Amino acid sequence: MIEDTNVTAKEYRKMQKFLLLIAGCIAIDQTLLSVVILLALLMGLQVAWKERSVPQLRVWPRHLKWLLLLLLATGYVSLHNPLVTHPFDCTFNFFYVVGQYVSVVWLVTRFGNCFAGKSRFAKPAPYEEGLPFWKIFMRQPFPVRMLRVLGWVAVVSVLIGIGQHYFGGATDALWVDREANPLLRNRVFSSWENPNIFSGYLCIVAAYIMGYIGVEKNSRKRWGMFGILLLVILCEVFTFSRGFWVAMAVEVLAFVLVFYRKGILYLLGVALAGAALAGPAVWQRLNTLRHVTEDSSAAMRLAYLEIAQAVVEDHPLGIGWYNYRYVFPEYDFYFKNPDVIMYHCHNLFLNVAAELGIPGLILFLCAWFSMLYLAVKLARKARFLWARAFAAGYLLMSLGVTIGGIGDHVLFNVRMGVLFWLLNALLVVIWHFNRFASE
Known part of the structure; x- marks a missing residue:
């Protein structure tokens, strides 16, 4: 069959390397990410064309697949809304942004579902002691490598x-209300556009770290991941993004109450240490929550919500993508x-409702709830610990994105959107893997 399609195992391995490169580029640069996605898509289409006569496994649950297709169609139809006064800009943004989401989901589904007993090419080799790190890495299931x-x-x-x-480099001019926060000198953003987007990214990272802490049996590895989690939380503090401070706190609390109850004492210790070591700028930033309307940033966000609510009330069927x-x-x-x-309304759900209408929001939520259902099933009954950890991380991530999404719409950022849909595609691939892969 391999000879009939002219597709080789080497081409599949190259495709998987492209997917790993996509994962690596998400936190680096948008232009680089777009170029890599385009190259991967072109090669993926070429390989898929060669294999057009070969029946493909149905990876996505049928109802979830139709929900996403209807959501995609809703976004495209919204471009023809009479309220769209700049059709070229909106159409270009749709194909540029959503095109990357769709490409990543298709590529991960099509070339990331290679597992033992179900792929003609990428069957993970048995684990052997004493192998070099790189060979161990290449023998792991593809979802593990991408993670x-x-x-x-x-x-x-x-x-x-x-x-x-x-050591310097953080912003000291933008995203800081000096009158309400005179002690706040800078907010870190790393390789992301602004501190709020970086803060949302850190919530996603922390969620998956906690998921793996919950299943790790090796004490040394677990403490190592715990140390990394503390660095993530410290970096979250340095973003001074209050909305995602709350999101991170809710994630951690949900983790110790649902997935790792023996970590409650650790949580109390970290909380006490954080309270003792927090600088005056942190306490001042927290104190602004007592008088939200006196802080220009918070006051603006409340105004954004009122404006978005008015838009949704006047146009329940949406105003069009972008x-x-x-x-x-x-x-x-x-x-x-x-x-x-103002590119978005700083609220994930109101923004979807404003642009795609109430029907679009319902489709989005139905698709997301379907993903959450798969994650709950995996978290309870996964045959592989790493799959159970991923499911727990997905649930915690969804909680953090939901809490943070009340005050900001970080998924508007293309790289964050690619990461979100990549993790959704990985969830489905892992769910499929868990059903059919050999032990």
């Missing part, structure tokens, strides 16, 4: 953020300046 790459790059990103705080920035001036009662560009 490792995501983890390695995340550690580098965290170290860059901590370095910005202690059209929020063009409709915003009509509803702007806060800035009252048509030159102010």
Whole structure:
């Protein structure tokens, strides 16, 4: 069959290396990520064309697949909304942004589902003691390899953020209300566009670290991951993003209450140590939550929510993908300046409802709830500990994104969006892996 399709194991391995490269580029640079996705897509289409006569396994549950296709169709149809006054800009953004999401989901599904007994090529070899690290890495299931790459790059990103705080490079001019926070000098953002996006990214990273801490049996490895988690939380503090501070706190609390109850004492110790070591700038930032409307940043976000609510009430069927920035001036009662560009409403769910309408929001939530259902099933009954850990991480990530999404829409960032949909695709691939892979 391999000779009939002219597809070789080497081409499949190359495709998987492209996918690993995509995972590595997410936390580095948007342009680089887009180029790598494009190259991977071109090669993937070429391989898929050669294999067009070969029946493919159905990886996605049928109902979930249709939900996502309907959501995709809703986004495309929204481009033809009469309210869209800049059709070229909105259409270009749709294909550029959503095109990357769809490409990553398809590539991971098509070439990342190689597992023992179900692939003609990439069957993981038996584990052997004493092998070099690289050979051990290449013998692991593909989802594990991709998670490792995501983890390695995340550690580098965290170290860059901590370095910005202690050695310079963090912002000292933007995203800081000096009147309400006179002691706040800088906010780290690492390789991301701004501190709030970086803070959302750290919540995702912390969620998966906690998922793996919960299943790790080796004490030394578990303490190592715990140390990395502390670095992530420290970097989260240095972003001074209050919304994601709350999201991170909720994630950690959910972790110790649901997945790792013996960690409650550790949590109390870390909380006490953090309270003792927190600097005056941290306490001042927390104190602003008592008088939210006196902080310009918080006051603006409350205004954004009112504006977005008005948009949804006036246009329950949506205003069109990427059209929020063009409709915003009509509803702007806060800035009252048509030159102010607002790309999104700083609320994940209101933003989806505003652009894609209430039907689009329902489709998005139904698809997400279906993913959460798969994650719950994996967290309870997965045959592999690493699959159970991934499921726990996905559940914690979803909780953090939901809490953080109330005050910000970090998934508007293309790299964050790619990461989100990549993790969704990995969840489905792992769910499929767990059903059919040999022990």
